[in-house]
Amino acid sequence: MSIQAARDVSTSYSQPSGRKGKFFTAKRIGTPILIVVALSALLAFLYLRGEPDSIEGFALNWEYQLARIDEHIRISIAAALLVAAIAIPLGIMASRTKSKFVRGFITGFANVGQATPAIGVIILLALIIGIGWTTAIIALVLYGMLPVLRNTMAGLAQIDPFVVESAKGMGMTPLQILFRIELPLAVPVILAGFRTTLVFSVGVATIATFINAGGMGETIVVGLKLSRPAVLLTGAVVVSCIALLMDWVAGLIEDILRPKGV
């Protein structure tokens, strides 16, 4: 028997943990390089075309841009975190409930949230509860619910039912099974949904400017309205870089939080 065990050892993987591959993959290095290149090109372009005119000068200065970037990042992260706080429990509820009505209602609600054009939702909400930061966040949350919700449900559904059965057979309570077995195993899928929502939020947060909630959308709108392509370009490049950066950070978090052995 010990001979057999020894032979089994040789056929299994020799690495104690086969999970973490190379830390610096092409994607891990590629995204930051792309961001740096894009921002440098933008700065070079702005520098080479000389002093901005008085109208451009309103937007093309460090103080103004940093304030917009700050607003933009705050809005999108706040919205994505709120989505996680709401959609993960809702997803657990939807996958637990036996009532088709409850499940249908939850997924239907999230579907409508995403299917409705964000600009429509944000304007409608502004009419009902007034303009400002809070309204923008609510609109973004409604819009970004679906990926996290759907992935929470999918993440729980993909767990091997026999893993859950053996947990049950060992005398774990339903809550222990949820927190010690199911959620850890669903983490990669849930985080993938969170990542999508985060990138959505960065994109859609550009319309927050229409209800006076700031963000990079303001730079873009200023550029459009005043026919200043340089301002418009600045807004577009910077917001794209924010989206790339968020995606990159979310990817890192995914890798760190993914349970070992899965």
Added chain:
Amino acid sequence: MPNSNTTSGASIELLNVTKQYPNQDQAAVENFSMKINPGELIMLVGPSGCGKTTTMKMINRIIEPTSGSITIDGEDVLSLDQNTLRRRIGYVIQQIGLFPHMTIAENVSVVPKLLGWSKEKTAARVEELLSVVELDPKTFLNRYPKQLSGGQQQRVGVARALAADPPVMLMDEPFGATDPITREKLQAEFLRLQESIGKTIVFVTHDFDEAIKLGDRIAVLGPKSKIEQFDTPAKILANPASTYVSSFIGEGAALKRLALLLVGNTKMGAASKAHAKAGTVKVSDNLREALDRIVLAGGNTIGVQDASGAAVGSLSIEQISEALGADVSALGK
């Protein structure tokens, strides 16, 4: 190896247990009654869909019985808290169901943790158990399930079920998904393990040969978990209660019975070098293996050796069939 402070088995009694699913007109299990003695290894054998797994899963209430009573050591299972009950019953399933995000050590320590054991006690127990199932603790403690072969995973499954030293084990085709060679090794290992720990085990299988090999008693089940025969392997092989049971035993009942008889317990002839040349068997081998060896050698008689390899006698085909005949008359009522 396990020691004297191992909890030995408890008695189990099922009385008129029925499982009726609401949307089906036929019961899955009907009026099932069975008394299991402490330390017995009971095999539930039957074709797919006969309700054997359902019957087993009612003991730890993974499936709730519709009516009837189940007691373990006289204690009513149905009035206990489900989770308290399950922590006292080892549970091994064919799919193993190891937790993929936990190391082998974490997997094995799940129930001890649920029971609030101290870290030191748990760690010591985990190491002990891995040695019991022939896995080197140093190598395997910190591995993840996917880094193990199927046979190794099933060993961990058994260790995990034994972790809190439960008096009762439920096993649902635990070796069903492994290849024939690994399965035989796991079975032999499991028998040796059971000899030293003496748990009360309810073991479900559809493989009658496995049932003969492992079981103290076998319950051959028909549809709705009806007990067609419940007896020792030898008696079932010698006197099948019905055509259903004989059809389940299949061809070669005599050969299967030979597998239950040991060379060492058979009347042998004198040792001689000529016989030993034709081939040898050990006293710990069974008569089926001896017969196989004789037929393979093309002769009539082979030599018998003891564990150290010294010749102790010879065995002929006549002596083997005599032993089988004696076995039959001993079993006949």
